[in-house]
Amino acid sequence: MDEANMSQTAVAADRDLLDIIFGPATERQTYLNLLYLLLSFPLGIAYFVFLTTGLSLGTGLLVVFVGVPILIGVLFACLGLGAFERRMASSMLHLSIPSPPVLVSGPGLSAKLKALFGDATTWKSFFYLLLKFPFGVAVFVVLVTAFSVSLALILAPLTYSTLSMDFGLWRVDSKDEATIWCLIGVVLLLVSFHLVNGLAFVWGRFAQMMLGPDHATGN
Structure with missing residues (x-):
């Protein structure tokens, strides 16, 4: 390999490294991922309230048979x-999530209920919605x-003189110290974007x- 090719290879490697480090901060998909993750918080709360209320109400009213249709x-x-979550994940995260097969049941209410309770999609959707709550809370706090x-x-360089900035035993009281913390903040911001994508x-x-x-199972 001659010197020119080696130089081009080195430049390409440097660009690849820079893209790995800074790419997430400039990619549209990162911000779609961020929006999706932040939406998990209110949606998770809504799902949790709906499921716990519905299950509690339905279970409590089983003795008078009103709870059965509620459940x-x-x-x-x-x-x-x-299905809503599947479409949202597909569009915002750009994932391929095919729809599960439609419930197949025989004629009559009992056959339809048997298909509903016996289909894995029903219970997988239930647990997905239930787990969205702790995931949404944890992700919201972390991000x-x-x-x-x-x-x-x-x-920090703009606020250290007017706001008290203490990091453990280190108090920021000079522009040089504020600049150091500013650089640390830039690194942490880049790490945060990588965390979003992860x-x-x-x-x-x-x-x-x-x-x-x-x-x-084909279901």
Whole structure:
């Protein structure tokens, strides 16, 4: 390999490294991932309230048989909400999540209920919606903390003289110290963007597993 080719290879390697480090901060998909993750918080709360209220009400009213249609309605709602989550994950995370096969049942109400309760999609959707709550809370806390701290550090050169900035035993009381913390904030911000993509990747794969068809059983 001559010197020119070696130089081009080195430049390409440097560009690849820079793209790996700074790419997430400039990619549109990162911000779609961030929006999706932040929406998990209010959606997770809504799903949790709906499921716990529906299950509690339905179970409590079983003795007067009113609870049966309530519980059935909750399960049907899980299928609809699961379809909504599948479309949202597909569009925002750019994932391929095929729809599970439509419930097949014989004629009559009992056959339809048997198909509803016996179909894996029903229960996978139920547990997905239930787990969205702890995931949404955890992700919201982690991301809000990460980005808030990052931005606070980046703004340190502008705010250290008017706001008290203490980091453990280290008090920022000079411009040089504020500049150091600003650089740390930039690094933390880049790490936060990588964290966004990592969390979106993990939850996206979970969504594919829970909301897509079961390849093992064809369901």
